[in-house]
Amino acid sequence: MKIVTSQQMKEIDRLAAEQFFIPSSILMERAGLSVVLSIEQVFKNLSDLSFLVLCGPGNNGGDGFVAARDLLDYTDYVTIVFAGDEKKLSVEAGENFKRLKSVGGDIRVLGVDVTLDDVADIMKKCDIVIDALLGIGIKGEVRGQIAELIKLINLYSNYVVSIDIPSGLDSDTGKILGIAVKADLTVTFGLPKPCHLLYPGRELCGQLKVASIGIPRVLRESKQFTRQIITKQLVSRLIPERFPDSHKGSYGKLLVIAGSAEYPGAAVLTSLSALRVGCGYVHLLTCSPANEVAIQREPGLVATVVDKKHFCEQDVAIALELSNNADAVVIGPGITCNDGVRKFLSEFLENLKVPVVIDADGLNCLARDLNILEKIQVPAVLTPHPAEFARLTGEDLSDVKYNYLLTEEFSKKYNLVVVLKSATTIISTPNETFFNLTGNTSLSKAGSGDILAGMIGGFAAQGLNQKDASICSVYLHGLASEHYRHREGSMLVSELLDLIPVAMEEV
Ligand SMILES: NC(=O)C1=CN([C@@H]2O[C@H](COP(=O)(O)OP(=O)(O)OC[C@H]3O[C@@H](n4cnc5c(N)ncnc54)[C@H](OP(=O)(O)O)[C@@H]3O)[C@@H](O)[C@H]2O)[C@@H](O)CC1
Ligand SMILES: [K+]
The missing domain is CATH 3.40.50.10260 (YjeF N-terminal domain)
Structure with a gap:
């Protein structure tokens, strides 16, 4: 509507x-x-x-x-x-x-x-x-x-x-x-x-x-x-079809670059949520101990580990090599934002050849050097919460929240998709804007954004364009939280992961 x-x-x-x-x-x-x-x-x-x-x-x-x-x-x-x-x-x-x-x-x-x-x-x-x-x-x-x-x-x-x-x-x-x-x-x-x-x-x-x-x-x-509300009908038309005669390659390959010694959980949540939305193969590139934590939680993941606490410039080669084999990339959750990470991110994004979702610390790194955005050659989605978007735009937090004119302007300027996360999430592409009304306060918890980024990547790997991948993910992410049957706020983010299938079934 x-x-x-x-x-x-x-x-x-x-x-x-x-x-x-x-x-x-x-x-x-x-x-x-x-x-x-x-x-x-x-x-x-x-x-x-x-x-x-x-x-x-x-x-x-x-x-x-x-x-x-x-x-x-x-x-x-x-x-x-x-x-x-x-x-x-x-x-x-x-x-x-x-x-x-x-x-x-x-x-x-x-x-x-x-x-x-x-x-x-x-x-x-x-x-x-x-x-x-x-x-x-x-x-x-x-x-x-x-x-x-x-x-x-x-x-x-x-x-x-x-x-x-x-x-x-x-x-x-x-x-x-x-x-x-x-x-x-x-x-x-x-x-x-x-x-x-x-x-x-x-x-x-x-x-x-x-x-x-x-x-x-x-x-x-x-x-x-050019503005509309995301409806169930819209999402159900967009969700990728499943075919009886298919194999893992039919449902895309996602590379997740996430995690650090301090934040292993972000890597796990991002990877698993991509699998939950139907992605056929998720390869996680991360720092120890996230690789072990991830495999323990879900043996279906493939993990490669860089031998440091954080990503740095030397890891660009392996990241690009893995990305050449992927249909889409998610980068950012839990990677922190020191000088080494920033150099890694900048060189990686400049040379990347497949669609990318940039989240969390990835956005904080970008905020320090917006020129990187000009150099990205592939379709990109940025998934900031209001504080991250304030950093990216240089505006006050109070002027950023729910500011669809600003998401539209930013999206046009850099030719990418902006997903501004809040109780009403706003998705802007250079020509259109979508408002999402699903979800509740259960989503106000660390890790819930990592799940959203992984979902968008998971859909993008299956061939959805960045706009459609964002629309489906934002709607289903919110809907999944509405399926939690206990008091809002008691939900663990790992439980949100497990409610994604229920939301997928509903649409
Ligand atoms: N298709 C449609 O659009 C349809 C629209 N329809 C209806 O029309 C409504 C819009 O009507 P509208 O344009 O007459 O404006 P409205 O909201 O009644 O206010 C204007 C009056 O308020 C005053 N006023 C203004 N600011 C003020 C303030 N801060 N504090 C105090 N006063 C203030 C202003 O005074 P003035 O500034 O002129 O001195 C003026 O007198 C719309 O909401 C819907 O209900 C339906 O009939 C169906 C089709
Ligand atoms: K009124």
């Missing part, structure tokens, strides 16, 4: 009217109705409930007027508070203001007919508050009485339904503009917006419903929208 910014949504609105003769008034009518139907899906019997509909000064408020009118079909207990000026309403919102009044809607204007204290009293007694204060037209920090209303909602409401977006969120980033509504249910229209997927917005939305309001599918699926 595609994701659109507020600007793109406004463009859709314009095109719906100009090319498909569906004016904003129709979209608003259906938007308001879809909110009521979504509430009905949750609560079944609307006539038993009381509602407070808070309408703001723009078209988000207009949707609120429609919803209030529809609710009056079910019950008399609908109070409408309008925080705005009737004279400044758009044509569509103005019409719906009049329609609501004409069917007996009790619209009280904040500051004229009701005070904030009155609203607080109504709110406490009401079953459901509908937040139609601000939508995708929000600009800057929430101002004036609307900020006060949001405060009241978060203090006193029993159940909150936000129309389109929880008021106060920046639609394009998911950041809170001063203060934002904490909703139980958010009903958005046509397509999700970044704020529904990126934290803190994702959490403030509560349950998310994407309602159809009659925007033609060709418009919603237009190629000009």
Whole structure:
């Protein structure tokens, strides 16, 4: 499913009217109705409930007027508070203001007919508050009485339904503009917006419903929208097929360059996760004792050991020789980042001839010398977490998290795939961006990134391009964690490895 910014949504609105003769008034009518139907899906019997509909000064408020009118079909207990000026309403919102009044809607204007204290009293007694204060037209920090209303909602409401977006969120980033509504249910229209997927917005939305309001599918699926959510259908189409008449060579050969005397575990996790996603042959190049640890855990691995605590320049020859026999390479987990390792990595990457996944310490080495990226001749995936991406880009950590514009820019600049890992992971290629929603806090544990890198390498070795390998891996990695049956956080990363097959089976 595609994701659109507020600007793109406004463009859709314009095109719906100009090319498909569906004016904003129709979209608003259906938007308001879809909110009521979504509430009905949750609560079944609307006539038993009381509602407070808070309408703001723009078209988000207009949707609120429609919803209030529809609710009056079910019950008399609908109070409408309008925080705005009737004279400044758009044509569509103005019409719906009049329609609501004409069917007996009790619209009280904040500051004229009701005070904030009155609203607080109504709110406490009401079953459901509908937040139609601000939508995708929000600009800057929430101002004036609307900020006060949001405060009241978060203090006193029993159940909150936000129309389109929880008021106060920046639609394009998911950041809170001063203060934002904490909703139980958010009903958005046509397509999700970044704020529904990126934290803190994702959490403030509560349950998310994407309602159809009659925007033609060709418009919603237009190629000009280059961002989308990773779905199960997408992943199941991409996962490599298995053929009865096959052998290990049919499923690719991966070279994993990982581990050091201090971090043997990273090498093991990276190698095993590649096997878990179906890779036919994994060769691990590592430092002692990771080779022994790895073979003990899984005798199906092949390990070559360099006779030092860390990789260094002299190991480039063996690494390149092994890579000539491989379909893909993963490099970085646990290799540390001293001068010798950096020289090794730089010379290896410069001469590499097969697709590569660079993770963890590999990224920290790159961050010290970004010129290496210019010299890579093969398709590459970088899998940074936000701190690693901050080092790579030279930006502040707070500016990097969930910054899809930055992943897109970086991906274009160096012509590679960026996988920015977080609760919502963002994958950018030079032309497209994918948001992943699977996973939970079980993944917040050392070693879970090594597993992801190994999965991407394992799929790449089987012939998936770097984009598709990343999409499948990120989705399945998250899904595997959701299959852990105990309390989030108790899972060991070795257990995550063992849940990959369950996730693979599900898609
Ligand atoms: N296809 C579509 O797109 C469809 C869109 N639809 C609906 O339209 C919504 C977008 O409507 P919109 O563009 O009128 O903007 P909206 O969010 O109501 O806010 C604008 C108002 O808020 C005010 N205001 C702004 N910032 C503020 C702040 N920080 N603090 C305080 N006030 C602030 C601003 O005031 P101004 O800055 O102009 O003085 C202006 O009056 C969208 O979310 C969806 O619900 C549906 O009908 C179906 C089809
Ligand atoms: K809203």
